[in-house]
Amino acid sequence: MSELNCPCGRGIYTHCCEPLHRGQRDAESAEQLMRSRYSAFAKHEIDYIVSTTASGQQSHLDIAAIRDWAMSNQWLKLEVIQHLPRLDKTHAQVEFKAHYQHVDQVHVHHETSNFVFINRQWYFLDPTTDQTVTMKQPCICGSGKKFKQCCARFL
Template sequence: MSEMRCPCGLGNYAECCQPLHAGKQAAASAEQLMRSRYSAFARHEIDYLVQTTALGQQGALDVPAIAAWSKANQWLQLEVVSANEKLDKTHAQVEFKAHYQDLKQDGQTPQVHHEVSHFVKHQGAWFFLDPTTEMQITMKQPCICGSGKKFKQCCAQYL
């Protein structure tokens, strides 16, 4: 089992994304977090997807929908297009293409989910900034990442 290829495409799962999924190590970069999140979708590690989303967004996630999308697809390949680890001191951006087959449709036609994702580093850990949560965020409220800064001075430009 330890020889199982990691869904993210880098090495075997036991040495790649599994330690992150198991909480034994934290992602060292935004790209590594994004890769581990792709692997979490492929392996249906829904709790990991929640835990690696910005702290202030976790309660607004539609967890049943995330789980359903994870399980409704066969995840084929991850392609990292680009990674900018230094948008500023705490923010990064990763552009990627997730190749999959939608098992609810015909399960045969390859699909591609192309996304530019943003990440924030808070207290030494990377988190995904989810642009799909339905939250009413004001520019003057504390930032969703937990930085203590106002939202407009922190993560607003990345959502």
Template sequence: MSLCYCNSQKSFKDCCEPYIKGLKNAPTAEALMRSRYSAYATHQADYLVATTHLSQRALYPKEDILLWATSNQWQKLEVLKSTPTTVEFKAYYLDQNKIPQIHHEFSTFVQEEGIWYYVDGEYR
């Protein structure tokens, strides 16, 4: 069993994979954020575009998402705080020079017609 990239301690197939494959919708903002981290780790740019709110998609071209996903080696996700519509997290990764980095973000999400979307994030 390979553990999920999102650090949930569940298997990938029982955690984020069903959301990324479109078999299920993430039930919460935190579940969506975790699945988006896993999508970065597995280079699933289509999922990242699809789960970005329509009002924000022009700011996040698929090519840029894929470049960010593939040029970094994703190490670990740490969820610091979660509310029904926000998630604060730290994503640990190695950049293209293999230098450890931490992406600390306070993200906002919205649910429309039962589907959660990433709206934006404030870097900390």
């Protein structure tokens, strides 16, 4: 892949995902956020990966592991299988396959990710964070709703 091409497969990096990585614009959809996060792994933009995760989960991320995962792989291709833009008023879902090479072996990471739209921005809901969440506490996304009324069914 040319250095000019965006890792997400949607165009030239400087016009595609780089403006999102630099904070010059926000993702317009959950799919665009997911694509920009894939590109962030490929470009080692770890701060972007952290900042686009739901606010209540950011302090629970293993940033060293994220950095190691991003840097130890060669990111080959992103394949979006399905984008469900309206699971409800604020949630969306994207199914994708991330193709990458680790050492001499090619792998495919197949995932269905959930996203939440809060304060006019999309955020990734990370199901792997090591945190205890109760149904009656404020939601981890920062919506102000109780967890059980907001993101609970998506995590």
